[in-house]
Amino acid sequence: MYRTHTCGQLTLADLGKKITLCGWVQKSRDLGGMTFIDMRDRYGVTQLAFNADDDEALRARARELGREYVIQVKGTVIERSSKNLKISTGEIEIKVADLAVLNAAKLPPFLIEDETDGGDDLRMKYRYLDLRRNPVRNNLVLRHQMAQAVRSFLDQQGFLEVETPVLIKSTPEGARDFVVPSRMNEGQFYALPQSPQTFKQLLMVSGFDRYFQIVKCFRDEDLRADRQPEFTQIDCEMAFVEQEDILNLFEELISYLFKKVKNVEIGKLPRMTYADAMRLYGSDKPDTRFGMQFVELNPVLQGAGFPVFDNAELVVGIKAEGCASYTRKQIDALTDFVKRPQIGATGLVYLRYNEDGSLKSSVDKFFSQEQLQAWAKAMDANVGDLILVMAGDADKTRKQLNELRLELGNQLGLRDKNKFSALWVVDFPLLEWDDDTKRYHAMHHPFTSPKPEDIALLDTAPGEVRANAYDMVINGTEVGGGSIRIFEKDLQQLMFKHLGFTQEEAQTQFGFLMDAFTYGAPPHGGIAFGFDRLVSIFAGLDSIRDVIAFPKNNAGRDVMIDSPSSISQEQLDELKIEISAKA
């Protein structure tokens, strides 16, 4: 027993107790004949008091302690003269009788404080020190709480947590696999799972009825700030369900999580079709914390002789309430924003509803005041509002206006991290066209079922076939997605055909699944949540990296352990592989 209590535990109720505490030296200060040390552990901070009058030698030793030294003290709980009511232990301190240094510490390369002076690279290299900081540790405590709450909810609902294999088989469909050479099967490779998709479907064929797993998944993709080569999913599947059953149950899960972990009532989740989401927000993951919905203006703005509008497939606007006072400079900045190569718009048209009731647009020479009035009316604009309009190819323009809407949301403080707005986006297209490969790809994955009434369109208008697929979106981020699966061999084969698989390819890669479908597969469907992303939203963070204990950088490296690394020639020989000469 190194300690009797933790550093977050003692209060006035413990006055007079003889205790032993352990922890790290947070900071120390001298006041006259006294030395005070804040000692920290995971649970809190306790003040230690050393009085020169009582024991000068002990006090002298206390003064020699550096930041982050690991110490053990024995002493008595006494009342503090100068109380700190911000912390739970702030009314007491420890009158120290004995002090032992358990381990000395070099000065850390950055401050172990809530606000630190360490840059990203340094903090990644010394991740074990960064993890000592309260905000970082609190993210992982939140993650722990969410994982336990998810499991508790799903266990209550009769879901069985089943571990699926990590060493599986590479399939070319989808993202790039990480592969693992097999020593016992020369020249062959395992792959790490991008998701346990086929295994959870097999568990449904096995009659497991309700499955879940909080599970690591892997994708060898070029990394962005919010991507990691290994990430965690809450992976779920149910048999004998329709889409409605899944939406209801997992809406309940999310409500439970918000209530349990954040004490937030998220309410009933609205449902929006993919088509509506694109039409009203230009995104399949609309941030519904704020309105500013798109208004299509073709009938209002076309035919007035302004070629940009007249020649456009779509003319569409948003209303920034109360922004009529934006200066020319501010509007120019917004125009520059949408013209950036990442967004690629050619311009931005505004209409300002001035305080005096007059209307002023950047295309006044094409529009009469009456026409401007009709425009403002179509936008449901009031005095003081600013209307921003874009025009062009429908899909591209929607995506561009979505970026502008989000930027305005940021500027206007409408994207509050402490506010949560969740919804379901449903009726996703089954297929999407890929310009690179000149063929249709599965928008979710090849096991997603088409809506029965749309199957006939597979041959004539594949892009219009809707799927029984759904995403959960919170604050403009897709946190989960799933579908009702195909469970009949014939339909699955038809889908593979439409995705450009030869029969042989389909059989080699997914033969076991199609075979399984012939032995009594039940209707089934499921969902997977990106757990890292869900935690980051709960934590109010922008990046998933902050909710991962030991993340990798954008080159896929763990700079703390210096991985990946070279391996020995002996290892390569045993695996019967070589590094290419060109590498």
Next chain:
Amino acid sequence: MYRTHTCGQLTLADLGKKITLCGWVQKSRDLGGMTFIDMRDRYGVTQLAFNADDDEALRARARELGREYVIQVKGTVIERSSKNLKISTGEIEIKVADLAVLNAAKLPPFLIEDETDGGDDLRMKYRYLDLRRNPVRNNLVLRHQMAQAVRSFLDQQGFLEVETPVLIKSTPEGARDFVVPSRMNEGQFYALPQSPQTFKQLLMVSGFDRYFQIVKCFRDEDLRADRQPEFTQIDCEMAFVEQEDILNLFEELISYLFKKVKNVEIGKLPRMTYADAMRLYGSDKPDTRFGMQFVELNPVLQGAGFPVFDNAELVVGIKAEGCASYTRKQIDALTDFVKRPQIGATGLVYLRYNEDGSLKSSVDKFFSQEQLQAWAKAMDANVGDLILVMAGDADKTRKQLNELRLELGNQLGLRDKNKFSALWVVDFPLLEWDDDTKRYHAMHHPFTSPKPEDIALLDTAPGEVRANAYDMVINGTEVGGGSIRIFEKDLQQLMFKHLGFTQEEAQTQFGFLMDAFTYGAPPHGGIAFGFDRLVSIFAGLDSIRDVIAFPKNNAGRDVMIDSPSSISQEQLDELKIEISAKA
């Protein structure tokens, strides 16, 4: 909504209800004008009744259903005339009004019954069908329950579940790593973790105080029946603890699990030193479900002129109570057993304490009746007992006698799978000599701390240094093991030196850990349980394979998905690796 209830739910309390059920056709039988179908799902079996008098067409369709068809029925709950009180739904049946085939099924390649006719290979290939069988599914339900109970207990005790990375760095120490070529870091490799050992220690340095994880680990070893290339650990670590704290807490965990999941009181776990375990059982994982402890007989049996005893380092016996009646043939069989190459003994000596009080041994010509009496007395033998004695090199002889003891335990029915005997084995040696490499290896791993009082022996008698290391043993199986770790850089460096690491090797492989020790590392220790093995013991099974949803065979293959497999040249090119020509 495909169903209103499950197949394990309806009872007499539901009489008259209109219900909808879904499930698999277990079997069907005709009785006069009636057809009865047992419909199965995960939750149970419900009897469906089709009466030709009511609806001949419906009954005709029911008769066409094959085994394992997936069906949906609507009907009314009625009382059964012939009740089956063995199952929860045995007093009711469904008078079916409507029947829909959701999916037809080919005849499965083996019987989906508790007792099946399928061989191992066939059941592995069609694992998704084997998982439909109650005993197989029940193992995984048990696994789920145990995982939830473990998490609930540890969460209550303040442990945080933290996910550690799967893509880490290869280290030559220990077993062989699986490696993962990195596309973004040409010529470099990740390794899959054999355990999260260093990461959990870093979390202690980070002040996480109490960590756990139920986590997949990987070892590329040649497989035996009870080994899998991927396996699951309950991995735990605590700061500011001594060995005693860990033993007490995890003893509580095991007691909680036994009580919660099996309603078994496992009681206080005895502690036995490694030295005693070897002396009394010839094993560091003694099966303490039965006695039959070793008795060392050197003083009693040496000097009588029998060279095998006289020249032996150790003469040691066990007493098989009530086995004096063993025939010569039975004793010959035991002798053959210990002479098998896997055991390698040269012979077996017996002493029989006959019912008439006489003593008979296989070495009578060397021993007087008085000497035989002394022998029997040393063994605390009674009339009717059989004494079996082996002699030779102490270590080898103990191991051989351990095998004999276990075999006798089996033969005498003393190893009851429904009886549980758990203990701690403590004070393991720190190092063990390896004849192949001619050097000492860490018996647990290089981070295990030596007992402070034994550190001086590191230079003079390394094999005698005891570690603060402990195993939990249940029914002769090591289910968990751990240690108090080294937390000081100097001692860790000393250990690496004794393990034959150059300073450079130690720095390259574990520099990050030794650096971490210089920034304020607390004393810490932990334990890891083999979760697969623990579940298999709770389930009364011999192999861990039966508690894994999708296990691999002895060649490391998943024969269901046919993995590992070849990958495309394009994948190899992207990874800049080649398969060796000799492969």
